[in-house]
Amino acid sequence: MSKQLALVIDLNVCVGCHACVTSCKEWNTSGEAGFLSDDNPYGKDPTGTFLNRVQTFEVGEYPNTETVHFPKSCLHCEDPPCVPVCPTGASYKRAEDGIVLVDYDKCIGCKYCAWACPYGVREIDEHQKVMKKCTLCVDRIYDKTLPESDRKPACVMACPTNARLFGDIHDPESVVSRAIREQGGYALMPEWGTHPANHYLPRRKTEVRLHEDELQRFDNPLKVDRKLPKPAPGEPSLDDVTTW
Protein backbone atom coordinates (compact mmCIF):
# COMPACT_ATOMS: atom_id res chain seq x y z
CA MET A 1 0.00 0.00 0.00
CA SER A 2 1.27 3.47 -0.80
CA LYS A 3 2.25 6.02 1.74
CA GLN A 4 -0.30 8.34 3.37
CA LEU A 5 1.28 11.06 5.44
CA ALA A 6 -0.94 12.56 8.10
CA LEU A 7 -1.12 14.36 11.40
CA VAL A 8 -2.58 12.85 14.52
CA ILE A 9 -3.71 15.51 16.96
CA ASP A 10 -4.10 14.62 20.62
CA LEU A 11 -6.96 16.66 22.04
CA ASN A 12 -6.07 15.34 25.46
CA VAL A 13 -2.86 17.34 25.59
CA CYS A 14 -3.58 20.31 23.30
CA VAL A 15 -3.64 23.40 25.51
CA GLY A 16 -4.82 25.81 22.80
CA CYS A 17 -1.66 27.92 22.77
CA HIS A 18 -1.79 28.61 18.99
CA ALA A 19 1.95 27.95 18.63
CA CYS A 20 1.15 25.61 15.70
CA VAL A 21 -0.88 28.41 14.07
CA THR A 22 1.89 30.98 14.26
CA SER A 23 4.60 28.50 13.32
CA CYS A 24 2.55 27.36 10.31
CA LYS A 25 1.94 30.94 9.23
CA GLU A 26 5.60 31.84 9.67
CA TRP A 27 6.86 28.92 7.61
CA ASN A 28 4.27 29.09 4.87
CA THR A 29 4.30 32.86 4.42
CA SER A 30 8.06 32.74 3.86
CA GLY A 31 8.23 29.96 1.30
CA GLU A 32 8.76 30.08 -2.42
CA ALA A 33 5.00 29.71 -3.02
CA GLY A 34 4.62 33.31 -1.85
CA PHE A 35 3.16 34.98 1.18
CA LEU A 36 -0.14 34.31 2.92
CA SER A 37 -2.01 37.60 2.67
CA ASP A 38 -3.23 39.54 5.68
CA ASP A 39 -5.50 42.56 5.85
CA ASN A 40 -5.61 45.00 8.75
CA PRO A 41 -3.17 42.93 10.79
CA TYR A 42 -3.07 45.68 13.42
CA GLY A 43 -6.45 47.24 12.65
CA LYS A 44 -9.97 46.79 13.91
CA ASP A 45 -10.91 43.64 12.00
CA PRO A 46 -7.71 41.74 11.33
CA THR A 47 -8.15 38.97 8.81
CA GLY A 48 -5.88 36.82 6.74
CA THR A 49 -5.12 33.50 5.17
CA PHE A 50 -4.19 30.71 7.54
CA LEU A 51 -3.61 27.05 6.80
CA ASN A 52 -4.16 25.99 10.39
CA ARG A 53 -6.42 27.35 13.09
CA VAL A 54 -7.08 26.44 16.70
CA GLN A 55 -10.66 26.66 17.82
CA THR A 56 -12.10 26.20 21.27
CA PHE A 57 -15.29 24.43 22.25
CA GLU A 58 -17.04 23.96 25.56
CA VAL A 59 -18.62 20.57 26.07
CA GLY A 60 -21.35 20.07 28.64
CA GLU A 61 -23.31 22.43 30.83
CA TYR A 62 -21.95 24.54 33.66
CA PRO A 63 -20.56 23.47 36.08
CA ASN A 64 -19.87 20.13 34.41
CA THR A 65 -18.01 21.50 31.44
CA GLU A 66 -14.90 20.59 29.62
CA THR A 67 -12.87 22.86 27.36
CA VAL A 68 -11.71 21.28 24.11
CA HIS A 69 -9.05 23.06 22.10
CA PHE A 70 -9.40 21.90 18.55
CA PRO A 71 -6.66 22.50 15.95
CA LYS A 72 -8.09 22.36 12.42
CA SER A 73 -6.20 22.09 9.15
CA CYS A 74 -6.57 20.12 5.91
CA LEU A 75 -7.19 16.48 6.79
CA HIS A 76 -5.62 15.15 3.56
CA CYS A 77 -8.60 12.88 2.98
CA GLU A 78 -7.94 9.53 1.35
CA ASP A 79 -10.99 10.23 -0.82
CA PRO A 80 -10.84 14.03 -1.05
CA PRO A 81 -14.10 15.56 -2.36
CA CYS A 82 -12.27 18.80 -3.20
CA VAL A 83 -10.04 17.21 -5.87
CA PRO A 84 -12.47 15.85 -8.53
CA VAL A 85 -14.50 19.09 -8.63
CA CYS A 86 -11.49 21.25 -9.56
CA PRO A 87 -11.96 22.27 -13.21
CA THR A 88 -8.29 22.92 -13.94
CA GLY A 89 -6.58 20.08 -12.12
CA ALA A 90 -4.88 22.58 -9.80
CA SER A 91 -6.11 20.58 -6.79
CA TYR A 92 -4.59 17.16 -6.69
CA LYS A 93 -3.65 14.33 -4.38
CA ARG A 94 -0.11 13.08 -4.66
CA ALA A 95 0.13 9.38 -5.38
CA GLU A 96 3.47 8.95 -3.64
CA ASP A 97 2.54 10.28 -0.18
CA GLY A 98 -1.16 11.14 -0.22
CA ILE A 99 -0.70 14.88 0.38
CA VAL A 100 -3.50 17.00 -1.11
CA LEU A 101 -1.99 20.05 -2.77
CA VAL A 102 -2.97 23.06 -4.87
CA ASP A 103 -0.87 24.08 -7.85
CA TYR A 104 -1.01 27.85 -7.28
CA ASP A 105 0.00 28.47 -10.90
CA LYS A 106 -3.00 26.58 -12.27
CA CYS A 107 -5.66 27.69 -9.75
CA ILE A 108 -8.25 30.07 -11.22
CA GLY A 109 -9.73 31.01 -7.84
CA CYS A 110 -13.25 29.73 -8.56
CA LYS A 111 -13.59 28.52 -4.94
CA TYR A 112 -15.49 25.39 -6.00
CA CYS A 113 -13.05 23.20 -4.03
CA ALA A 114 -13.80 25.16 -0.87
CA TRP A 115 -17.50 24.56 -1.43
CA ALA A 116 -16.73 20.88 -1.88
CA CYS A 117 -14.82 20.56 1.41
CA PRO A 118 -17.07 19.84 4.41
CA TYR A 119 -14.36 20.86 6.88
CA GLY A 120 -13.77 24.44 5.77
CA VAL A 121 -10.01 24.10 5.66
CA ARG A 122 -9.35 25.76 2.32
CA GLU A 123 -9.00 29.52 2.33
CA ILE A 124 -8.70 31.81 -0.65
CA ASP A 125 -5.80 34.23 -0.60
CA GLU A 126 -7.61 37.54 -1.03
CA HIS A 127 -4.63 39.16 -2.78
CA GLN A 128 -3.09 36.36 -4.84
CA LYS A 129 -6.65 35.15 -5.61
CA VAL A 130 -5.77 31.47 -5.45
CA MET A 131 -6.85 28.77 -3.02
CA LYS A 132 -4.46 28.03 -0.17
CA LYS A 133 -4.37 25.03 2.09
CA CYS A 134 -2.14 22.97 4.37
CA THR A 135 0.69 21.30 2.44
CA LEU A 136 1.93 19.22 5.37
CA CYS A 137 5.00 21.44 4.84
CA VAL A 138 5.87 19.50 1.71
CA ASP A 139 8.72 21.98 1.17
CA ARG A 140 10.20 20.97 4.53
CA ILE A 141 9.62 17.28 5.18
CA TYR A 142 11.77 16.16 2.21
CA ASP A 143 14.43 18.87 2.54
CA LYS A 144 17.76 17.05 2.74
CA THR A 145 19.52 20.23 3.89
CA LEU A 146 17.63 20.08 7.17
CA PRO A 147 18.66 17.72 9.97
CA GLU A 148 16.46 14.64 9.84
CA SER A 149 14.80 15.49 13.14
CA ASP A 150 13.62 18.79 11.61
CA ARG A 151 11.99 17.19 8.55
CA LYS A 152 8.53 17.55 10.04
CA PRO A 153 5.71 20.04 9.48
CA ALA A 154 6.27 23.39 11.18
CA CYS A 155 3.21 22.91 13.40
CA VAL A 156 4.56 19.61 14.73
CA MET A 157 7.94 21.19 15.47
CA ALA A 158 6.27 24.04 17.36
CA CYS A 159 3.84 22.13 19.59
CA PRO A 160 5.08 22.48 23.18
CA THR A 161 2.97 19.61 24.51
CA ASN A 162 3.66 17.18 21.67
CA ALA A 163 -0.03 17.11 20.80
CA ARG A 164 0.77 16.78 17.10
CA LEU A 165 2.19 13.57 15.73
CA PHE A 166 3.31 13.17 12.13
CA GLY A 167 3.83 10.05 10.07
CA ASP A 168 2.53 7.50 7.60
CA ILE A 169 -0.83 6.07 8.65
CA HIS A 170 -0.48 3.22 6.14
CA ASP A 171 2.56 1.92 8.01
CA PRO A 172 1.10 -0.08 10.92
CA GLU A 173 4.20 0.44 13.03
CA SER A 174 4.46 4.22 12.60
CA VAL A 175 3.96 6.48 15.61
CA VAL A 176 0.71 7.79 14.14
CA SER A 177 -0.77 4.36 13.36
CA ARG A 178 0.12 3.19 16.84
CA ALA A 179 -1.47 6.26 18.41
CA ILE A 180 -4.66 5.82 16.37
CA ARG A 181 -4.82 2.14 17.24
CA GLU A 182 -3.96 2.32 20.90
CA GLN A 183 -5.52 5.62 21.91
CA GLY A 184 -8.82 5.58 20.06
CA GLY A 185 -7.93 7.83 17.13
CA TYR A 186 -10.98 8.97 15.15
CA ALA A 187 -11.81 10.87 11.95
CA LEU A 188 -13.95 14.00 11.64
CA MET A 189 -17.41 13.87 10.02
CA PRO A 190 -17.21 10.19 9.09
CA GLU A 191 -20.72 10.51 7.62
CA TRP A 192 -19.38 11.88 4.32
CA GLY A 193 -17.06 9.00 3.49
CA THR A 194 -14.08 11.27 2.88
CA HIS A 195 -11.76 9.04 4.97
CA PRO A 196 -9.61 11.82 6.42
CA ALA A 197 -5.98 10.84 6.84
CA ASN A 198 -5.57 13.15 9.83
CA HIS A 199 -6.95 11.68 13.01
CA TYR A 200 -7.73 13.05 16.44
CA LEU A 201 -7.10 11.39 19.77
CA PRO A 202 -9.98 11.88 22.19
CA ARG A 203 -9.98 13.62 25.53
CA ARG A 204 -9.37 11.10 28.27
CA LYS A 205 -10.29 11.30 31.95
CA THR A 206 -7.31 10.80 34.23
CA GLU A 207 -8.61 8.73 37.13
CA VAL A 208 -6.76 7.83 40.33
CA ARG A 209 -7.49 4.31 41.52
CA LEU A 210 -7.03 4.00 45.27
CA HIS A 211 -6.92 0.74 47.11
CA GLU A 212 -7.63 0.44 50.80
CA ASP A 213 -4.08 -0.44 51.66
CA GLU A 214 -3.00 2.80 50.03
CA LEU A 215 -5.32 4.81 52.31
CA GLN A 216 -4.37 2.96 55.50
CA ARG A 217 -0.85 2.24 56.47
CA PHE A 218 -0.28 -1.37 57.25
CA ASP A 219 3.05 -2.31 58.68
CA ASN A 220 2.96 -5.82 57.49
CA PRO A 221 0.06 -6.19 55.11
CA LEU A 222 0.94 -9.61 53.84
CA LYS A 223 1.73 -10.95 57.32
CA VAL A 224 4.70 -12.83 56.06
CA ASP A 225 6.11 -13.08 59.59
CA ARG A 226 2.85 -14.72 60.79
CA LYS A 227 2.58 -12.29 63.68
CA LEU A 228 -0.80 -11.11 64.83
CA PRO A 229 -2.19 -8.17 62.90
CA LYS A 230 -2.33 -4.67 64.25
CA PRO A 231 -5.47 -3.68 66.15
CA ALA A 232 -8.38 -2.69 63.93
CA PRO A 233 -8.58 1.05 63.09
CA GLY A 234 -11.26 1.78 65.71
CA GLU A 235 -9.53 -0.03 68.55
CA PRO A 236 -7.10 1.60 70.94
CA SER A 237 -3.57 1.64 69.63
CA LEU A 238 -0.30 1.85 71.43
CA ASP A 239 -0.54 5.64 71.42
CA ASP A 240 -3.79 5.49 73.41
CA VAL A 241 -2.51 3.30 76.21
CA THR A 242 0.90 4.66 76.90
CA THR A 243 2.76 7.92 77.04
CA TRP A 244 6.16 8.78 75.71
Add this chain to the structure above:
Amino acid sequence: MRPAWSVILLTTLLGAGQGLFLALFALEQLDAASVPPAFAAGGAGVALTLLAGGLAASFFHLGRPERAWRSAAMWRTSWLSREVIALPAFMGLLALWGAGHALGASRHWLAVTGWAAVAACVALYVCTAMIYACVKFLQEWHSPLTVVNYLVLGSASGLTLAAAYAAMAAEPLAGIFALAALAATVLGLVTRGAALARNAHLRHKSTLATAIGVKHPRIAQISQGAMGGSFNTREFFHGRSDAAVRTVRRAFLALAFLLPLALLALGFWLRVPSLYVAAFAAQFAGLLAERWYFFAEARHPQNLYYQAVA
Protein backbone atom coordinates in the same frame (compact mmCIF):
# COMPACT_ATOMS: atom_id res chain seq x y z
CA MET B 1 -23.83 29.89 1.38
CA ARG B 2 -23.26 33.49 0.37
CA PRO B 3 -25.03 34.16 -2.92
CA ALA B 4 -22.57 35.49 -5.50
CA TRP B 5 -24.10 37.86 -8.05
CA SER B 6 -21.79 36.57 -10.77
CA VAL B 7 -23.17 33.05 -10.38
CA ILE B 8 -26.77 34.25 -9.98
CA LEU B 9 -26.52 36.17 -13.26
CA LEU B 10 -24.65 33.33 -14.97
CA THR B 11 -27.29 30.71 -14.18
CA THR B 12 -30.35 32.88 -14.83
CA LEU B 13 -29.07 34.40 -18.10
CA LEU B 14 -27.96 30.99 -19.36
CA GLY B 15 -31.30 29.43 -18.41
CA ALA B 16 -33.32 32.08 -20.26
CA GLY B 17 -31.09 31.96 -23.34
CA GLN B 18 -31.26 28.18 -23.52
CA GLY B 19 -35.03 28.21 -22.97
CA LEU B 20 -35.51 30.79 -25.74
CA PHE B 21 -33.66 28.57 -28.21
CA LEU B 22 -35.62 25.49 -27.13
CA ALA B 23 -38.89 27.43 -27.58
CA LEU B 24 -37.95 28.62 -31.08
CA PHE B 25 -36.66 25.24 -32.17
CA ALA B 26 -39.69 23.38 -30.76
CA LEU B 27 -42.09 25.64 -32.67
CA GLU B 28 -40.02 25.23 -35.80
CA GLN B 29 -40.21 21.44 -35.48
CA LEU B 30 -43.97 21.55 -34.95
CA ASP B 31 -44.77 23.99 -37.74
CA ALA B 32 -41.77 25.15 -39.75
CA ALA B 33 -43.85 27.33 -42.06
CA SER B 34 -45.09 29.52 -39.19
CA VAL B 35 -41.61 30.66 -38.09
CA PRO B 36 -40.17 33.43 -40.27
CA PRO B 37 -36.42 32.92 -40.80
CA ALA B 38 -35.64 36.47 -39.67
CA PHE B 39 -37.57 35.84 -36.44
CA ALA B 40 -35.62 32.65 -35.74
CA ALA B 41 -32.31 34.30 -36.59
CA GLY B 42 -33.13 37.29 -34.38
CA GLY B 43 -34.16 34.94 -31.58
CA ALA B 44 -30.87 33.12 -31.88
CA GLY B 45 -29.17 36.50 -31.62
CA VAL B 46 -31.11 37.36 -28.46
CA ALA B 47 -30.29 33.96 -26.95
CA LEU B 48 -26.60 34.34 -27.86
CA THR B 49 -26.56 37.78 -26.24
CA LEU B 50 -27.96 36.35 -23.02
CA LEU B 51 -25.47 33.47 -23.09
CA ALA B 52 -22.59 35.86 -23.73
CA GLY B 53 -23.82 38.00 -20.83
CA GLY B 54 -23.87 34.95 -18.58
CA LEU B 55 -20.43 33.94 -19.74
CA ALA B 56 -19.12 37.44 -19.04
CA ALA B 57 -20.71 37.39 -15.56
CA SER B 58 -19.03 34.07 -14.79
CA PHE B 59 -15.60 35.65 -15.21
CA PHE B 60 -16.33 37.94 -12.27
CA HIS B 61 -16.55 34.84 -10.09
CA LEU B 62 -12.94 33.91 -10.81
CA GLY B 63 -9.99 35.16 -8.84
CA ARG B 64 -7.68 34.69 -11.84
CA PRO B 65 -9.90 35.07 -14.95
CA GLU B 66 -6.83 35.17 -17.21
CA ARG B 67 -6.36 31.47 -16.47
CA ALA B 68 -9.98 30.57 -17.27
CA TRP B 69 -8.86 28.64 -20.38
CA ARG B 70 -7.44 25.98 -18.07
CA SER B 71 -10.88 25.15 -16.70
CA ALA B 72 -11.83 22.74 -19.49
CA ALA B 73 -9.09 20.32 -18.47
CA MET B 74 -10.83 18.14 -15.87
CA TRP B 75 -14.00 17.24 -17.79
CA ARG B 76 -13.66 13.60 -16.73
CA THR B 77 -14.41 14.44 -13.09
CA SER B 78 -15.63 18.02 -12.75
CA TRP B 79 -19.11 19.22 -13.69
CA LEU B 80 -17.76 22.76 -13.72
CA SER B 81 -15.26 21.72 -16.35
CA ARG B 82 -18.03 20.04 -18.34
CA GLU B 83 -20.09 23.23 -18.16
CA VAL B 84 -17.10 25.18 -19.46
CA ILE B 85 -17.11 22.90 -22.51
CA ALA B 86 -20.89 22.67 -22.97
CA LEU B 87 -21.44 26.44 -22.91
CA PRO B 88 -19.25 27.42 -25.89
CA ALA B 89 -20.33 24.24 -27.72
CA PHE B 90 -23.96 25.28 -27.36
CA MET B 91 -23.18 28.87 -28.30
CA GLY B 92 -21.36 27.73 -31.41
CA LEU B 93 -24.15 25.37 -32.52
CA LEU B 94 -26.74 28.02 -31.76
CA ALA B 95 -24.81 30.53 -33.85
CA LEU B 96 -24.69 28.03 -36.74
CA TRP B 97 -28.43 27.42 -36.44
CA GLY B 98 -29.18 31.16 -36.30
CA ALA B 99 -26.81 31.87 -39.19
CA GLY B 100 -28.52 29.11 -41.15
CA HIS B 101 -31.81 30.97 -40.77
CA ALA B 102 -30.25 34.32 -41.60
CA LEU B 103 -28.53 32.98 -44.72
CA GLY B 104 -31.40 30.78 -45.89
CA ALA B 105 -29.67 27.45 -45.39
CA SER B 106 -31.31 24.15 -46.31
CA ARG B 107 -33.80 22.42 -44.00
CA HIS B 108 -31.28 19.65 -43.59
CA TRP B 109 -28.64 22.07 -42.27
CA LEU B 110 -31.16 23.64 -39.87
CA ALA B 111 -32.23 20.23 -38.58
CA VAL B 112 -28.66 18.99 -38.04
CA THR B 113 -27.40 22.13 -36.31
CA GLY B 114 -30.70 22.54 -34.43
CA TRP B 115 -30.80 19.04 -32.98
CA ALA B 116 -27.10 19.21 -32.13
CA ALA B 117 -27.79 22.51 -30.37
CA VAL B 118 -30.67 20.88 -28.46
CA ALA B 119 -28.31 18.18 -27.23
CA ALA B 120 -25.71 20.74 -26.17
CA CYS B 121 -28.44 22.85 -24.56
CA VAL B 122 -29.77 20.00 -22.43
CA ALA B 123 -26.22 18.98 -21.56
CA LEU B 124 -25.54 22.55 -20.46
CA TYR B 125 -28.62 22.56 -18.21
CA VAL B 126 -27.51 19.29 -16.64
CA CYS B 127 -23.89 20.47 -16.19
CA THR B 128 -24.95 23.76 -14.60
CA ALA B 129 -27.29 22.02 -12.19
CA MET B 130 -24.92 19.17 -11.38
CA ILE B 131 -22.25 21.65 -10.25
CA TYR B 132 -24.55 22.20 -7.27
CA ALA B 133 -26.36 18.86 -7.09
CA CYS B 134 -23.17 16.79 -6.98
CA VAL B 135 -21.88 18.28 -3.70
CA LYS B 136 -23.33 15.65 -1.40
CA PHE B 137 -22.89 17.47 1.88
CA LEU B 138 -24.76 20.53 0.64
CA GLN B 139 -27.91 18.56 1.31
CA GLU B 140 -30.28 21.30 0.12
CA TRP B 141 -28.73 20.94 -3.36
CA HIS B 142 -27.95 17.24 -3.42
CA SER B 143 -31.18 16.15 -5.07
CA PRO B 144 -32.48 15.35 -8.57
CA LEU B 145 -34.90 18.25 -8.02
CA THR B 146 -31.98 20.64 -8.47
CA VAL B 147 -31.45 19.38 -12.02
CA VAL B 148 -35.17 19.37 -12.73
CA ASN B 149 -35.52 22.93 -11.50
CA TYR B 150 -32.63 24.32 -13.55
CA LEU B 151 -34.17 22.67 -16.60
CA VAL B 152 -37.78 23.66 -15.95
CA LEU B 153 -37.18 27.18 -14.63
CA GLY B 154 -34.74 27.96 -17.44
CA SER B 155 -37.19 26.67 -20.03
CA ALA B 156 -40.09 28.57 -18.45
CA SER B 157 -38.21 31.88 -18.52
CA GLY B 158 -37.10 31.15 -22.09
CA LEU B 159 -40.68 30.49 -23.18
CA THR B 160 -41.85 33.70 -21.53
CA LEU B 161 -39.01 35.50 -23.27
CA ALA B 162 -40.07 33.90 -26.56
CA ALA B 163 -43.60 35.23 -26.00
CA ALA B 164 -42.22 38.70 -25.22
CA TYR B 165 -39.92 38.59 -28.24
CA ALA B 166 -42.76 37.44 -30.49
CA ALA B 167 -44.95 40.23 -29.12
CA MET B 168 -42.42 42.67 -30.53
CA ALA B 169 -41.25 40.84 -33.67
CA ALA B 170 -43.86 38.32 -34.81
CA GLU B 171 -47.13 38.94 -33.06
CA PRO B 172 -49.10 35.96 -34.42
CA LEU B 173 -46.67 33.62 -32.69
CA ALA B 174 -46.90 35.29 -29.29
CA GLY B 175 -50.06 33.42 -28.23
CA ILE B 176 -48.66 29.91 -28.65
CA PHE B 177 -45.47 30.83 -26.79
CA ALA B 178 -47.52 32.41 -24.02
CA LEU B 179 -49.59 29.24 -23.60
CA ALA B 180 -46.44 27.12 -23.46
CA ALA B 181 -44.88 29.59 -20.99
CA LEU B 182 -47.99 29.33 -18.81
CA ALA B 183 -47.69 25.54 -18.72
CA ALA B 184 -43.93 25.62 -18.05
CA THR B 185 -44.32 28.20 -15.28
CA VAL B 186 -47.01 26.12 -13.58
CA LEU B 187 -44.70 23.10 -13.86
CA GLY B 188 -41.87 25.20 -12.44
CA LEU B 189 -44.02 26.22 -9.49
CA VAL B 190 -44.68 22.54 -8.80
CA THR B 191 -41.06 21.40 -9.10
CA ARG B 192 -39.59 24.38 -7.22
CA GLY B 193 -42.30 23.97 -4.59
CA ALA B 194 -41.32 20.33 -4.27
CA ALA B 195 -37.70 21.37 -3.63
CA LEU B 196 -38.83 23.90 -1.01
CA ALA B 197 -40.97 21.26 0.69
CA ARG B 198 -38.11 18.76 0.63
CA ASN B 199 -35.66 21.22 2.12
CA ALA B 200 -38.10 22.32 4.81
CA HIS B 201 -37.90 18.84 6.31
CA LEU B 202 -34.23 18.24 5.76
CA ARG B 203 -32.21 16.69 8.58
CA HIS B 204 -28.58 17.68 8.41
CA LYS B 205 -26.24 14.77 8.81
CA SER B 206 -23.36 16.72 10.34
CA THR B 207 -23.55 18.10 13.85
CA LEU B 208 -21.00 19.72 16.15
CA ALA B 209 -20.58 16.27 17.71
CA THR B 210 -19.43 14.72 14.42
CA ALA B 211 -17.55 17.90 13.45
CA ILE B 212 -15.17 17.72 16.41
CA GLY B 213 -15.78 14.08 17.28
CA VAL B 214 -16.96 14.57 20.84
CA LYS B 215 -20.01 12.52 21.75
CA HIS B 216 -22.07 15.03 23.69
CA PRO B 217 -25.37 16.72 22.91
CA ARG B 218 -24.29 20.07 24.35
CA ILE B 219 -21.27 21.59 22.63
CA ALA B 220 -20.79 25.33 22.28
CA GLN B 221 -18.08 27.12 20.38
CA ILE B 222 -15.99 29.55 22.41
CA SER B 223 -13.58 30.77 19.77
CA GLN B 224 -12.99 30.11 16.06
CA GLY B 225 -9.34 31.04 16.00
CA ALA B 226 -9.71 34.49 14.44
CA MET B 227 -11.26 37.73 15.67
CA GLY B 228 -11.88 39.62 12.44
CA GLY B 229 -13.49 36.90 10.34
CA SER B 230 -11.94 34.80 7.65
CA PHE B 231 -12.68 33.40 4.21
CA ASN B 232 -14.79 30.80 5.99
CA THR B 233 -17.05 33.40 7.59
CA ARG B 234 -17.32 35.47 4.41
CA GLU B 235 -17.94 32.78 1.79
CA PHE B 236 -20.32 30.46 3.59
CA PHE B 237 -22.68 32.83 5.43
CA HIS B 238 -25.15 35.13 3.70
CA GLY B 239 -25.33 37.38 6.76
CA ARG B 240 -29.04 38.16 6.43
CA SER B 241 -31.73 37.57 8.99
CA ASP B 242 -34.12 34.64 8.71
CA ALA B 243 -36.91 37.18 8.13
CA ALA B 244 -35.05 38.67 5.15
CA VAL B 245 -34.53 35.22 3.65
CA ARG B 246 -38.23 34.41 4.09
CA THR B 247 -39.09 37.71 2.40
CA VAL B 248 -36.93 36.77 -0.58
CA ARG B 249 -38.73 33.42 -0.76
CA ARG B 250 -42.12 35.11 -0.83
CA ALA B 251 -40.82 37.61 -3.38
CA PHE B 252 -39.51 34.96 -5.75
CA LEU B 253 -42.65 32.87 -5.49
CA ALA B 254 -44.70 35.94 -6.43
CA LEU B 255 -42.35 37.38 -9.07
CA ALA B 256 -41.14 34.24 -10.79
CA PHE B 257 -44.42 32.36 -10.79
CA LEU B 258 -47.65 34.08 -9.70
CA LEU B 259 -47.20 37.48 -11.39
CA PRO B 260 -45.94 36.07 -14.74
CA LEU B 261 -48.79 33.55 -14.73
CA ALA B 262 -51.29 36.36 -14.20
CA LEU B 263 -49.69 38.59 -16.85
CA LEU B 264 -49.39 35.76 -19.41
CA ALA B 265 -53.00 34.69 -18.86
CA LEU B 266 -54.24 38.25 -18.97
CA GLY B 267 -52.23 39.04 -22.10
CA PHE B 268 -53.55 35.92 -23.83
CA TRP B 269 -57.13 36.49 -22.74
CA LEU B 270 -57.26 40.21 -23.54
CA ARG B 271 -55.02 39.82 -26.61
CA VAL B 272 -52.51 42.37 -25.31
CA PRO B 273 -49.13 40.82 -26.24
CA SER B 274 -47.18 43.68 -24.67
CA LEU B 275 -48.10 42.18 -21.29
CA TYR B 276 -45.76 39.29 -22.16
CA VAL B 277 -42.83 41.70 -22.01
CA ALA B 278 -43.87 42.67 -18.47
CA ALA B 279 -44.29 38.97 -17.66
CA PHE B 280 -40.70 38.23 -18.70
CA ALA B 281 -39.34 41.21 -16.77
CA ALA B 282 -41.15 40.02 -13.64
CA GLN B 283 -40.12 36.41 -14.12
CA PHE B 284 -36.47 37.22 -14.69
CA ALA B 285 -36.37 39.45 -11.60
CA GLY B 286 -38.12 36.64 -9.71
CA LEU B 287 -35.58 34.09 -10.89
CA LEU B 288 -32.74 36.34 -9.71
CA ALA B 289 -34.38 36.25 -6.27
CA GLU B 290 -34.97 32.51 -6.62
CA ARG B 291 -31.30 31.91 -7.34
CA TRP B 292 -30.29 34.14 -4.40
CA TYR B 293 -32.52 32.06 -2.16
CA PHE B 294 -31.12 28.84 -3.64
CA PHE B 295 -27.67 29.81 -2.38
CA ALA B 296 -28.77 31.37 0.90
CA GLU B 297 -30.83 28.30 1.79
CA ALA B 298 -27.90 25.88 1.54
CA ARG B 299 -26.18 25.28 4.87
CA HIS B 300 -22.60 24.21 4.51
CA PRO B 301 -21.33 21.79 7.19
CA GLN B 302 -18.19 23.90 7.58
CA ASN B 303 -20.41 26.52 9.24
CA LEU B 304 -20.49 24.28 12.30
CA TYR B 305 -16.89 25.34 12.93
CA TYR B 306 -17.74 29.05 12.69
CA GLN B 307 -20.55 29.62 15.17
CA ALA B 308 -18.89 32.06 17.57
CA VAL B 309 -16.04 34.55 17.17
CA ALA B 310 -14.77 34.65 20.73
